[in-house]
Amino acid sequence: MSDTIQAPFSILFVDDDEMSRTHFARAVRDDYRVHLAQGADEAMALLQEFGSEVAVLVTDFRMPGRDGGHLLREVAQAYPQTVRILVTAYADKDMLLQTFNTGDLFRIIEKPLRMESVREVLKQAVARYVERETRQQRLLAMDETLAFLAHELNTPLAAISLFARSVENDVAQEYDPQRQQEIGTAATSMLNNAQYCLTLISSFWATVHKSGGPQPATGSAAREVRATRLVATLLDSYPFAGSQREWIGLEMRGDFVVHAMPNCVALVLSSLLSNALRALDGCPAPSLRIEVMNGPEPEIRLHDNGPGIAPEIKARLLLDPVTTHAGRGGHGMGMIFCNRIMQSFGGGLRIESTVGEGTTVTMRFPGIRGRVHDGVNEAASDSHAA
Incomplete structure (x- = not known):
C-alpha cells in the first residue's frame, strides 16, 4: 500500500495474547500504522488518544475482564465511524449472535488468523471507513x-x-x-x-x-x-x-x-x-x-x-x-x-x-x-x- 493511502489510517488490534499481537503487527505494519492493546480498557484509552485516525478495530472475543463483545458495543456508541471486526475461535460461535446484532460488526474472523485473508478484510474495512468519512x-x-x-x-x-x-x-x-x-x-x-x-x-x-x-x-x-x-x-x-x-x-x-x-x-x-x-x-x-x-x-x-x-x-x-x-x-x-x-x-x-x-x-x-x-x-x- 502506498504512503498516500497509509498515512491517514491506523488499525487498533486488541488481544490479551502477546504473541498474537506481535504476529498481527508484523503482518500488517507495512500497510498501516498499528496500535496494540491487551484489553478493553487499554483499547478505549488508545481510542481516546487516537480515535480520529483509527479506521478499523480488530478485537479478540475472549479476554480477561470485559470481553470483545462488550468492547465492540462501547466503541459502536463512542466511535461509530470506526469499522469493527471480531476475532474468535470456532467454539465461541454459539455466543456471537447478540454481539453481532449489538456491535454492528463488519466481519467475524476465525482463529487461527490467516494473514492473507486478514489483509484482504482490512482492505475492505478501510474502504468502508472511507465511505463513512466521505458521507460524513x-x-x-x-x-x-x-x-x-x-x-x-x-x-x-x-x-x-x-x-x-x-x-x-x-x-x-x-x-x-x-x-x-x-x-x-x-x-x-x-x-x-x-x-x-x-x-x-x-x-x-x-x-x-x-x-x-x-x-x-x-x-x-x-x-x-x-x-x-x-x-x-x-x-x-x-x-x-x-x-x-x-x-x-x-x-x-x-x-x-x-x-x-x-x-x-x-x-x-x-x-x-x-x-x-x-x-x-x-x-x-x-x-x-x-x-x-x-x-x-x-x-x-x-x-x-x-x-x-x-x-x-x-x-x-x-x-x-x-x-x-x-x-x-x-x-x-x-x-x-x-x-x-x-x-x-x-x-x-x-x-x-x-x-x-x-x-x-x-x-x-x-x-x-x-x-x-x-x-x-x-x-x-x-x-x-x-
Missing part, C-alpha cells in the same frame, strides 16, 4: 451550507424590514431635505440588501440546475463536474447588473474535476463573485479576473482591482465577523462559512490584498493527498471580506 464530510458540508445561507440572508432581510418600517412611519410626515436624504439612503440600502439576497439565491439555484443536480456516487466521467464548467455555468446564470459582466475576464490554466459537492462549491464561488463585484462598485476601471489552475493542489482564483483590504481587517476575516461592506448590509459571517465549507472538503480559502491595488481570493481544493498541505493554518490567517 458531505453532511458537514450541507450543514455548513445551510448555516451559511441562514447567516447570509437573515441580516440583509432584517435590515430590509427595519428600513421599510422606518419609511412607512415617515411617509405621512412632513420632513426637511436632510430627512428626505436619510429616507433616500434607507431606500437605497433596502434595494441593495434585497438585490444581494435575490442574487445569491437565484445564482445558486440556477447553477444547481444547469450542473445537472447532485452527482452520482459512482462519479462516472459523463457526469463529472469540472472547474471550468462550474465557472462558466455561474457566469451564464449570475444576474449581473448593468455592465458588470464586462468587468470579468477568464484565464484557464488547466482544468480539474471538482470531487467535492459541486453545488456547495458553486455557492462559495457565487458568494465570492458577489463580494468582488461589490468591492468594484464605484471603481473608475473595474476589473475582475477569474483563473482556474490545475496542479498538485488545484485552485480557482478571483482577482479584483478594487480598493483592497486593510491588513488589520484582513487578519481577522476568517476569525471574527468583520466586514468591509457594513454600509451595504454586510455582516462578516459569509467568509467564515465559505471557508468552513471549503475546509469540510479538505481545502480552504486564501486571501492576498493590498490597499489601493486589489484583492485575490483563492479557493484551494484537495490535492493528490486528499488535503491541502497547510489549508487550516494558512486559511485561518488569510481571507476576504463578506
Whole structure:
C-alpha cells in the first residue's frame, strides 16, 4: 500500500495474547500504522488518544475482564465511524449472535488468523471507513451550507424590514431635505440588501440546475463536474447588473474535476463573485479576473482591482465577523462559512490584498493527498471580506 493511502489510517488490534499481537503487527505494519492493546480498557484509552485516525478495530472475543463483545458495543456508541471486526475461535460461535446484532460488526474472523485473508478484510474495512468519512464530510458540508445561507440572508432581510418600517412611519410626515436624504439612503440600502439576497439565491439555484443536480456516487466521467464548467455555468446564470459582466475576464490554466459537492462549491464561488463585484462598485476601471489552475493542489482564483483590504481587517476575516461592506448590509459571517465549507472538503480559502491595488481570493481544493498541505493554518490567517 502506498504512503498516500497509509498515512491517514491506523488499525487498533486488541488481544490479551502477546504473541498474537506481535504476529498481527508484523503482518500488517507495512500497510498501516498499528496500535496494540491487551484489553478493553487499554483499547478505549488508545481510542481516546487516537480515535480520529483509527479506521478499523480488530478485537479478540475472549479476554480477561470485559470481553470483545462488550468492547465492540462501547466503541459502536463512542466511535461509530470506526469499522469493527471480531476475532474468535470456532467454539465461541454459539455466543456471537447478540454481539453481532449489538456491535454492528463488519466481519467475524476465525482463529487461527490467516494473514492473507486478514489483509484482504482490512482492505475492505478501510474502504468502508472511507465511505463513512466521505458521507460524513458531505453532511458537514450541507450543514455548513445551510448555516451559511441562514447567516447570509437573515441580516440583509432584517435590515430590509427595519428600513421599510422606518419609511412607512415617515411617509405621512412632513420632513426637511436632510430627512428626505436619510429616507433616500434607507431606500437605497433596502434595494441593495434585497438585490444581494435575490442574487445569491437565484445564482445558486440556477447553477444547481444547469450542473445537472447532485452527482452520482459512482462519479462516472459523463457526469463529472469540472472547474471550468462550474465557472462558466455561474457566469451564464449570475444576474449581473448593468455592465458588470464586462468587468470579468477568464484565464484557464488547466482544468480539474471538482470531487467535492459541486453545488456547495458553486455557492462559495457565487458568494465570492458577489463580494468582488461589490468591492468594484464605484471603481473608475473595474476589473475582475477569474483563473482556474490545475496542479498538485488545484485552485480557482478571483482577482479584483478594487480598493483592497486593510491588513488589520484582513487578519481577522476568517476569525471574527468583520466586514468591509457594513454600509451595504454586510455582516462578516459569509467568509467564515465559505471557508468552513471549503475546509469540510479538505481545502480552504486564501486571501492576498493590498490597499489601493486589489484583492485575490483563492479557493484551494484537495490535492493528490486528499488535503491541502497547510489549508487550516494558512486559511485561518488569510481571507476576504463578506
